[in-house]
Amino acid sequence: MKLVNAKQMRQIDEAAIHKYQIPSLELMENAGQQVYESIIQLVSKKDFIGIVCGIGNNAGDGFVVARKLYDDGYNVEILSIGEEANMSLDCKVNYNKCTTLRIPFVDCMQSWDVVIDAIFGTGLSRNVEGAYASIIEKINALSTKVISIDIASGIDAATGHILGSVIKADYTLTLQTGKIGLYMYPGRIYSGHVEVLDIGIPQQLIDEMDSTIYLIEKKDMKSLLPSRSIHSNKGTYGKVLCVGGSMEMSGAISLAALAALRSGCGMITCAVPKCIKDVVACNVLESMRIILSDINGHIDKQAVIELKPRLSAYSCLLIGCGIGRSKDIEAVLEVLLDSELPLVIDADGIFALKSLLPKYKERKNIIITPHLMEFARLVDKDIQEIIDNPIQEALAFTERYPYITLVLKSETSLVVQNRKVYVNTYGNNGLAKGGSGDVLAGIITGLYAQNKDALAAATLGVFLHAYSADVLLNEKTLYSMIPSDIFMQIDDIIKSLEEDL
Incomplete structure (x- = not known):
């Protein structure tokens, strides 16, 4: 599997939108659907689930997940960090859908059984500080299951370096292909179990990306075995x-x-x-x-x-x-x-x-x-x-x-x-x-x-x-x-x- 950094993943997304005419909202919906399908394998309907969202497209994915879990009868609350006016366009669309459905929003951390991290995605390039850092530290202090969407908030997607405060995830549900920072130390420590989800981006776009970094996977090793002849x-x-x-x-x-x-x-x-x-x-x-x-x-x-x-x-x-x-x-x-x-x-x-x-x-x-x-x-x-x-x-x-x-x-x-x-x-x-x-x-x-x-x-x-x-x-x-x-x-x-x- 090819591994990419934030810039390369952004280029892949843009190519899917412009070259293949896949609307960005459709990609966000696909991402939310795939994350939802993975999450329901990890939680039960008895669990109280908190979804912590920032203001970017990673948060938009989180709002889609919140809607799908809520529609399916799960106990969901949303903690939205940041001003609505600063949200990305697609994020705001899905934020509005959640408010229309009257999904509960809360102003502070609750005693959740599961936390879904949709604070920052792969685009984070500065240290996490202030209110965001405080929220991350509070999440880490909970004795709860933590699931990050795409990458644990606070990890540099290109290097695995920690940018200030960082979520300690039990699971990371990353989108379309692996991110370098998920597999390199110290980011790897904070990523937990990593699952790669197909959100409908054509594989050709990933194959054409100029990244030359690959993950060693067991499924690829059989082709490397030396041949044996009678x-x-x-x-x-x-x-x-x-x-x-x-x-x-x-x-x-x-x-x-x-x-x-x-x-x-x-x-x-x-x-x-x-x-x-x-x-x-x-x-x-x-x-x-x-x-x-x-x-x-x-x-x-x-x-x-x-x-x-x-x-x-x-x-x-x-x-x-x-x-x-x-x-x-x-x-x-x-x-x-x-x-x-x-x-x-x-x-x-x-x-x-x-x-x-x-x-x-x-x-x-x-x-x-x-x-x-x-x-x-x-x-x-x-x-x-x-x-x-x-x-x-x-x-x-x-x-x-x-x-x-x-x-x-x-x-x-x-x-x-x-x-x-x-x-x-x-x-x-x-x-x-x-x-x-x-x-x-x-x-x-x-x-x-x-x-x-x-x-x-x-x-x-x-x-x-x-x-x-x-x-x-x-x-x-x-x-x-x-x-x-x-x-x-x-x-x-x-x-x-x-x-x-």
């Missing part, structure tokens, strides 16, 4: 070489290798320092090994000579998991970069990459998987700048390095390539454990070895990793799940995708 062998599905590990982090390379195998690659080899060769042999029975020279528990620069003549035997490379930050890692990474083979760089491999980026700006077939702090260091920016504007910062990086596919890991992970951004909202904080990133790197590498498509491998890999954590909540808690649980769920998830084919 007439095939282990070499058909890729030969992966994982370079990494150290005395302090001997498990990381094993987690990555097992995850790559579980995602379908045909063969796996772990190139590890001599000091952990037996640990890896015991942890990954299916793996072959290249035993590298080491010094002080880390891969030594002698590994350059040991690896270089062997690389041509592999179809995909992974470096970084547990490798550490010894001074020799940069030389090892440089050998892998020189190979031109598909390459995934994770963890301390990204640390080593920083000084090499200018030299390998034109190097193709690279996926990097930094978390926010690693990315901030890579681009020489303060971490807060990345937290505040992850999409913009990710796009700026991939414009500078157009042959790199970026997986920017956070609560809302991003997959970015060639100005396209794929936003992942699956997953939970059970993934906030050491080793989860190694598993993700392994999954992506295993997929990349099979399909040779960096964007598909990164997008599907991020989904499988995050969705596995969600599935795990059926049997484990956020406290108890561990990274090695993650790749054990991949089988069932892939089965569910294949069943949809």
Whole structure:
């Protein structure tokens, strides 16, 4: 699903009105009808429902909803904020319909069971202050179900930033297509469960919109699965070489290798320092090994000579998991970069990459998987700048390095390539454990070895990793799940995708 900002949604609305001759009042009526149909699945006729409306078209949607609920016998009251004289034209039309029907209007908050937020829509661009802020704070103080129309009032639709005060919604019923701010932090925290409602705008208008930001959805993942043929062998599905590990982090390379195998690659080899060769042999029975020279528990620069003549035997490379930050890692990474083979760089491999980026700006077939702090260091920016504007910062990086596919890991992970951004909202904080990133790197590498498509491998890999954590909540808690649980769920998830084919 394509995600848009407020300006883009306004352009879509205007095109529907002028190009397709759909009257604006008809769109508002459609929006109100769809919101009403969703709301009645969430409330009962015993509930007292308060609809809080501002003065714009979002409020107009709220007035339509009030009318439909009232006509259907629900207990409805309207709290209208702002002067009638300042209402948008369509808003005022529907306000007048509500007054004609004698739907009860109130002057202050009541003891409602449900609050419907129709204060501000996606067009909000300034901080919420004064009476509006006071009302929002009072709504949030109620122990009541809160349903926002289109976007929770106070969220910037383009960024997810909070504009002063903000509604804490349990549900957001957004119109026609997703808004970026609903899925990015901190806006995502305040949006609750998001449902997208079709209000009759032609899909062609959304498809033609120049937004290049998309939501990762399970229904789209089946097309990214690498194909499997009866007439095939282990070499058909890729030969992966994982370079990494150290005395302090001997498990990381094993987690990555097992995850790559579980995602379908045909063969796996772990190139590890001599000091952990037996640990890896015991942890990954299916793996072959290249035993590298080491010094002080880390891969030594002698590994350059040991690896270089062997690389041509592999179809995909992974470096970084547990490798550490010894001074020799940069030389090892440089050998892998020189190979031109598909390459995934994770963890301390990204640390080593920083000084090499200018030299390998034109190097193709690279996926990097930094978390926010690693990315901030890579681009020489303060971490807060990345937290505040992850999409913009990710796009700026991939414009500078157009042959790199970026997986920017956070609560809302991003997959970015060639100005396209794929936003992942699956997953939970059970993934906030050491080793989860190694598993993700392994999954992506295993997929990349099979399909040779960096964007598909990164997008599907991020989904499988995050969705596995969600599935795990059926049997484990956020406290108890561990990274090695993650790749054990991949089988069932892939089965569910294949069943949809």
